[in-house]
Amino acid sequence: MRNIADRTPLTMFKVSEMHTMSALAELKRHLRPGQVYRRKDLARWSSAVDRHVRELVDEGRLEKVAAGVYMTPRKTRFGPAPAKPEKLIASFLGDDRFLMVSPSAFNSLGVGTTQLHNEPVVYNHKRHGRFKLDGRVYDFRMRASVPKRLSKEVLLVDLLHNLDRLPEDKSAVLPRALAMAGEMDRGRLARAVKEFGSVRAERLLAPVLQTA
8 A cells, every 4th residue: 555655746746636626616616696705704615715716716706896805796697796785795894783875865755855976875883984895885884883774763863963964955954854753753763863873863853852
């Protein structure tokens, strides 16, 4: 029986190459179309993750969408589809506790906003700043408290918190927003203020929330 010392350099190279190919195949087996992965996620299935990631990017099996974040393209009849923003953001943050507000969300309240810009705001616990993910810029804002879902009450509180950021005249938007607040359920509105932790919104809504 031959031991490892009896193997020629060529034989050992072939064994090493076969092992690498096998490890790469194992990594491929775990990839799912449309999913987003952090480097550390991929490292669970690879002992040479950086080399394997480069090879998979070259093959088109992975696409780099941010620093240390990769997506497995999802093919449709119209071509490769982008990753769902929620999956992209969750992988980028390494945390699913966030709230994304689309640029046009305030417009749905009907209080006079007509936003046309295209940067979603992501309230979260870990990142602050503007980051480009898969070709789109997201405005990440860190907050100690983040609501679990975007209700109309949460959206109104967010609007009041961001009055100075609005392109519209806040002196025209504010009275309409407070009038709408007066028509909302007091309990849900108070809960939204607490979840968002906005001192400004709490101050502006105090007369409404104190109304019996």
